[in-house]
Amino acid sequence: MPLSPEQQADIDDQRAESHQTLRATVPGMEARLYRAHEVLDHGLVRVIDYMGDDAAITQAARVSYGRGTKSVQNDEGLIRYLMRHWHSTPFEMCEIKLHVKLPVFVARQWIRHRTANVNEYSARYSVLDREFYIPAPEHLAAQSSINNQGRGAVLEGDEAARVLETLKSDADRAYDHYESMLSQDGQQGLARELARMNLPANVYTQWYWKVDLHNLFHFLRLRADPHAQYEIRVYADVICEIVKDWVPLAYAAFEEYRLGGAQLSATAVAVVKRMIAGETVTQETSGLTKREWGELMGVVG
Template sequence: MPLSPEQQAEIDALRATPAPTLRAVAPGMERHLYVPQPVLDHGFVRVVDYMGDDAAICQAARVSYGKGTKSVQNDEGLIRYLMRHWHSTPFEMCEVKLHVKLPVFVARQWIRHRTANVNEYSARYSILDREFYIPAPEHINSQSKVNNQGRGELLSPEDSARVLEMLKADSTRAYDNYEAMIAEDGIGLARELARMNLPANVYTQWYWKVDLHNLFHFLRLRADAHAQYEIRVYAEEICKLVADWVPFAYRAFEDYRLGAVTLSAQMVEAMRRMLKGEEVTAENCGMSAREWREFMGVVDKS
């Protein structure tokens, strides 16, 4: 996770000169402020700024009362109620701005979450670094036979070695050609054209600002076990930051989103029938074959 000398100097200077403030601060988040958390081989996530805390969520929910906190127990109970009943607006009172370094193909998945403000490193203006994501051997899998967008079994050591050599060779050759094309004493091609030759595993960077409600939506999808590994590890790192920032809200999120499932009306009815002792089968449940499999994956963990 190499930082540029300029980035490290900026971080050191910011952390060395704390500023007094009258606004609410979250001690857990203050410890993370500006510090890069390594992800993948060259990536990182770091908190640049944030606004609000658990109390801000409660204050917004109790807007007619002014100051939100009556007691710790009341605040946590209120936040759990809000999360349980899908009251999203109070969570929008908290925001966080992250500096993220990530491979381009991960960024293209990430940007699908359109409820954030993003400013990305410009390869039209600046020169991208010679840094590429190369997966570890334990993350090189075959195509899944049951999921068109997922991974299957690990490749054999021989095939894994071949893949790694291809990735490294192709990345190096592409960057060599990129440098040759933009060289001022050579071809001198415009950077906005030369960048098209770079592979999707090259690293980019951006500032990403999002409110807590939409961040929870991002984490619910991307921290899930079914998410692609390369974006999931970023989501898992962000989960750690959020848990220290808004501990009450994050615990509620774990209980009612990450660790919960959604049941259709047919699934709820099937569950009620099972509790009454009735025999419920794929044929008499009123669900499609796929829904039945998903339902049984929830109720039958044997």
């Protein structure tokens, strides 16, 4: 399980405390504060703190003339306009801080988004837990034959069993060696900062991750995409549900124009116009590469 009894008790204590505030709060986020949302076999995501709401976005956008005439409809329309035209600064007025527990190889993908504040669990100071990500059988897949970054058919039978056993035994053996190198029983023991180097990339780490809404949307646009690696996508999916409770108007606009939308090149737009005009366009006459043509056909059918 992602949480130990002691960690759950700490969360219960945090949720039992209540503080009066004059700042904007969101009921959906208040309900989520400190709660752990389980991800993968040992991972979690939980909200530690947040700042701002949908109104903070429109307030920033309207700063030149104050509140003016406003209503829910006006707020929604303004937020959709900002999202549609790629305005970023108003969305930066909202921030969220998450506690995330995740496998190291997922963390190394995640950290490529360099627009957040991160403080990670230190294996120089502390001993890592014996927790490793072991994929469920349905997520054990062969290398894709058409995508160098993706997966192909799911492994089955003896091959799947062999791979699972290898993953488990390698992780256990590495941790046994990690513990023995740290041991103080009659020996000096290796420094933690050196002993950790023998651990595999599926060991779990954790961090506090603070990011503004604009950069969070960029993260979600890439990592909640169906083509993203499964192990990071499930974290993005959980965060999407959290953001939906936090800033529902902004999330709806994000879903409309980013997650559910498509961006076309100038050549692709010209191809679509030719098709609308009744011209029969093929890949050979389109001016697009085979891959670009395939992506366009995926959008327009």
